[in-house]
Amino acid sequence: MSGLTVGVDLGGTNTRAGLVTESGEITVRSRTPTRLDLGSDGVIEGIASCVNEVMAGQEIDAVGIGAPGPLDPYEGVIISPENLPCMHGVRLMDRLEALLSLPVTVDNDANMAACGEQWLGAGKGVAHFLCITLGTGVGGGWISNNLLMRGFNGNAAEVGHVSIDKDGPRCPCGNYGCLELYASATAMVRRTKERLVGERPETSLILDGLSTEVIFQAAEAGDAFAQEVFEDTGALLGIGIASLASAMNVEVIALCGGLARAGDRLFEPVRRVYADRGTVGVKEYVRIVPGLLGDDAGILGAARLAGSQV
Amino acid sequence: MSGLTVGVDLGGTNTRAGLVTESGEITVRSRTPTRLDLGSDGVIEGIASCVNEVMAGQEIDAVGIGAPGPLDPYEGVIISPENLPCMHGVRLMDRLEALLSLPVTVDNDANMAACGEQWLGAGKGVAHFLCITLGTGVGGGWISNNLLMRGFNGNAAEVGHVSIDKDGPRCPCGNYGCLELYASATAMVRRTKERLVGERPETSLILDGLSTEVIFQAAEAGDAFAQEVFEDTGALLGIGIASLASAMNVEVIALCGGLARAGDRLFEPVRRVYADRGTVGVKEYVRIVPGLLGDDAGILGAARLAGSQV
Numbered sequence: 001m002s003g004l005t006v007g008v009d010l011g012g013t014n015t016r017a018g019l020v021t022e023s024g025e026i027t028v029r030s031r032t033p034t035r036l037d038l039g040s041d042g043v044i045e046g047i048a049s050c051v052n053e054v055m056a057g058q059e060i061d062a063v064g065i066g067a068p069g070p071l072d073p074y075e076g077v078i079i080s081p082e083n084l085p086c087m088h089g090v091r092l093m094d095r096l097e098a099l100l101s102l103p104v105t106v107d108n109d110a111n112m113a114a115c116g117e118q119w120l121g122a123g124k125g126v127a128h129f130l131c132i133t134l135g136t137g138v139g140g141g142w143i144s145n146n147l148l149m150r151g152f153n154g155n156a157a158e159v160g161h162v163s164i165d166k167d168g169p170r171c172p173c174g175n176y177g178c179l180e181l182y183a184s185a186t187a188m189v190r191r192t193k194e195r196l197v198g199e200r201p202e203t204s205l206i207l208d209g210l211s212t213e214v215i216f217q218a219a220e221a222g223d224a225f226a227q228e229v230f231e232d233t234g235a236l237l238g239i240g241i242a243s244l245a246s247a248m249n250v251e252v253i254a255l256c257g258g259l260a261r262a263g264d265r266l267f268e269p270v271r272r273v274y275a276d277r278g279t280v281g282v283k284e285y286v287r288i289v290p291g292l293l294g295d296d297a298g299i300l301g302a303a304r305l306a307g308s309q310v
Numbered sequence: 311m312s313g314l315t316v317g318v319d320l321g322g323t324n325t326r327a328g329l330v331t332e333s334g335e336i337t338v339r340s341r342t343p344t345r346l347d348l349g350s351d352g353v354i355e356g357i358a359s360c361v362n363e364v365m366a367g368q369e370i371d372a373v374g375i376g377a378p379g380p381l382d383p384y385e386g387v388i389i390s391p392e393n394l395p396c397m398h399g400v401r402l403m404d405r406l407e408a409l410l411s412l413p414v415t416v417d418n419d420a421n422m423a424a425c426g427e428q429w430l431g432a433g434k435g436v437a438h439f440l441c442i443t444l445g446t447g448v449g450g451g452w453i454s455n456n457l458l459m460r461g462f463n464g465n466a467a468e469v470g471h472v473s474i475d476k477d478g479p480r481c482p483c484g485n486y487g488c489l490e491l492y493a494s495a496t497a498m499v500r501r502t503k504e505r506l507v508g509e510r511p512e513t514s515l516i517l518d519g520l521s522t523e524v525i526f527q528a529a530e531a532g533d534a535f536a537q538e539v540f541e542d543t544g545a546l547l548g549i550g551i552a553s554l555a556s557a558m559n560v561e562v563i564a565l566c567g568g569l570a571r572a573g574d575r576l577f578e579p580v581r582r583v584y585a586d587r588g589t590v591g592v593k594e595y596v597r598i599v600p601g602l603l604g605d606d607a608g609i610l611g612a613a614r615l616a617g618s619q620v
Contacts, residue, residue: 070591079591128462144461149454151559152438155592156454161556163587164476166549175552175587239476242485246471247557249461277473277485281380281389282465 001310004060006051007116007303009109009295010034010067012083015043017050018296019060020303024120026296028054040090048099062103064306065092066112066298069139073154076106105306109133109298110157111148113256113291114141116301121292122254130250131291132159134237134259138180141301142248148305157248160184164239179240185212185259188233201225216262230265237266238273245278245286256291263290311620314370316361317426317613319419319605320344320377322393325353327360328606329370330613334430336606338364350400358409372413374616375402376422376608379449383464386416415616419443419608420467421458423566423601424451426611431602432564440560441601442469444547444569448490451611452558458615467558470494474549489550495522495569498543511535526572540575547576548583555588555596566601573600 003022008015015034018026030053035042051063068081076093078084096104114123114131123129127146133139138160142149149156160180161173168177181187189210196207203225204218218226241253259266271288278286291297313332318325325344328336340363345352361373378391386403388394406414424433424441433439437456443449448470452459459466470490471483478487491497499520506517513535514528528536551563569576581598588596601607 144454144459144466145457147455147457149559151454152561153559153592153595155589156557156559158556158559158589161589162472162553163474163549166474166546173589174593175556175589236476239473243472243553244557246468246485247466247554249459249463249466249468251462279465279468279471279483279485282463283484285463 001061002059004058005303005307006054006060006063007112007299007301007306008047008050008063008065009112009298009302010043010047010065010084012036012068012081015046015050016299017047017054018299018303019054019058020300024300024304026299028056030054034084036084036086039086043084043087044090044092044095044099047096051100060102062105062306062310063096063100064105064107064112064302064304065096066109066302067092067106069108069110071106071108071154073107073111073150076104103306103310105302105309107148107150107302107305108139108154110139111141111150112301112305113297114143114301115148115305116293116297116299117254117256117291118143119304120300121297122289123252126252128248128250128252130157130159130244130248130253132253132255134183134185134255134257136184136186138184142250144248144250159240159244162240162243164236164243179237182236183233183240185257188212188215188229188259192229195229212259212262216265219265227265230262231269234266234269235273238270239277241270241274241288242277245274245282249282251285251287253286253288254291255288256297260290311371312369314368315613315617316364316370316373317422317609317611317616318357318360318373318375319422319608319612320353320357320375320394322346322378325356325360326609327357327364328609328613329364329368330610334610334614336609338366340364344394346394346396349396353394353397354400354402354405354409357406361410370412372415372616372620373406373410374415374417374422374612374614375406376419376612377402377416379418379420381416381418381464383415383417383421383460386414413616413620415612415619417458417460417612417615418449418464420449421451421460422611422615423607424453424611425458425615426603426607426609427564427566427601428453429614430610431607432599433562436562438558438560438562440467440469440554440558440563441607442563442565444493444495444565444567446494446496448494452560454558454560469550469554472550472553474546474553489547492546493543493550495567498522498525498539498569502539522569522572526575529575537575540572541579544576544579545583548580549587551580551584551598552587555584555592559592561595561597563596563598564601565598566607570600
């Protein structure tokens with residue numbers, strides 16, 4: 001055992017890999033465009049070449065791959081991620097193990113980010129930890145008693161599909177009022193556009209080029225409507241967190257992804273609403289904090305999880 | 311190690327104990343009124359005498375106590391259950407270990423019921439299992455990968471306080487729209503009374519002596535309003551289960567408590583709503599079933615959990 005592992009973040013646009021030491025340093029990195037145009041063979045060769053590049057002939061113990069879900073982590077099979085259409089049904093673990101002659105672990109990117117943050121970031125030393133990623137959707141990775149919770153078929157901690165409103169709009173997942181429809185970056189932009197059109201509020205925001213970053217800058221510049229948008233999004237996230245905390249009883253909840261970089265503008269309403277709605281005897285101990293590892297969380301977590309399974 | 315353990319169900323009315331074999335037979339039973347009037351000393355002596363009675367001088371390995379929550383299972387301390395006022399803050403584990411000279415495990419009654427059902431009942435052989443108890447409240451006990459999920463301070467799987475409606479009524483727990491406000495036996499009776507008064511429906515039901523059993527009998531006798539009450543309660547429970555399944559990814563969900571004895575009248579709407587709202591790729595595998603052990607689930611689970619920890 002060399003103590004070295006490789007973590008890979010497989011995205012719809014780029015494939016990134018890092019050589020990770022036992023203490024959690026990424027000593028070598030590589031990146032290549034994810035060649036969806038070449039089909040699954042091209043994507044898998046891209047992963048293998050990234051891995052080989054960071055290994056540079058050194059001996060490593062295992063490779064971990066974080067990929068978009070849904071996937072089956074037990075079998076290492078990609079199921080049906082929207083942004084990797086050519087990979088649906090591909091037995092990624094088996095194919096990479098054959099190519100690399102190394103043990104390969106596959107899990108979804110949110111789980112890998114949670115493993116990374118719990119190892120070295122916002123959840124360091126925290127045995128009961130939830131990592132929520134706010135992006136296109138709302139993803140979750142959850143560690144209980146220092147173990148990654150996968151559930152019976154790898155779909156635990158799908159926190160974006162916990163409903164906060166039984167009478168809310170239908171989600172593509174089939175449920176109604178899913179947290180993802182209210183608190184993802186995508187949802188925040190969509191709801192803001194709807195309000196711009198429907199309410200014509202006094203604001204510097206315009207439909208064209210609207211993003212969470214643009215809304216954030218406007219809020220920082222004193223735009224009251226933009227501030228209200230953050231307030232509302234944070235409050236809705238806090239409502240979801242109150243339910244998640246009742247199910248999971250985690251001590252630390254980290255918020256990750258671009259939206260979490262808004263800092264107190266997001267965290268203040270999240271924490272206030274959770275303080276109002278959380279259970280007495282629990283909420284006093286729960287900390288809601290920003291993720292600390294940024295884009296490295298997935299690579300570090302994938303390396304860590306793979307290393308723990310050999 | 312004798313392989314024998316004692317399981318205790320500490321309730322606000324009765325304290326019950328059973329001597330449990332390694333294969334899960336309850337070979338001796340005892341029961342005594344819970345002497346709340348004598349304070350914590352009286353309650354603890356009642357437990358000890360029940361345990362001694364079923365042991366009858368035999369060697370046993372451990373004692374497990376299921377008690378109403380909230381409690382701290384790590385320290386074995388009763389916190390603040392409504393129906394055991396004299397026990398608030400009592401270090402039950404320490405006090406019983408001193409009295410009995412045996413290892414004692416304390417956990418909440420819903421967790422113990424889940425352990426029992428997973429050992430010998432509705433969750434037998436199921437690694438990822440949720441047991442929901444429908445009674446005064448809605449309690450939950452959850453096993454993931456064959457381990458009881460306790461969370462950082464023993465409050466995991468408080469499924470009754472997962473919200474199904476962010477704008478719903480406030481729950482005594484502090485949250486709004488909690489599942490417990492819609493799907494407990496108590497809530498079902500309360501909502502029925504409200505409708506009887508507010509809507510004056512055509513029904514054989516009357517306010518006086520109303521219970522879930524009375525509503526069930528009326529529904530069986532063809533009372534359309536009573537049938538609708540079950541339909542609504544089941545649907546609301548199904549809505550909560552869709553969220554719980556997204557967080558926990560369990561394969562089997564058992565419904566326990568008196569209300570679950572209504573059979574298809576309750577299970578049909580629960581399953582139908584979950585089939586509508588559950589996540590594709592998960593819901594096809596999830597089974598929602600009745601608990602099988604009745605009042606013995608808690609004693610068996612307490613014995614099992616205690617035995618597993620020595």
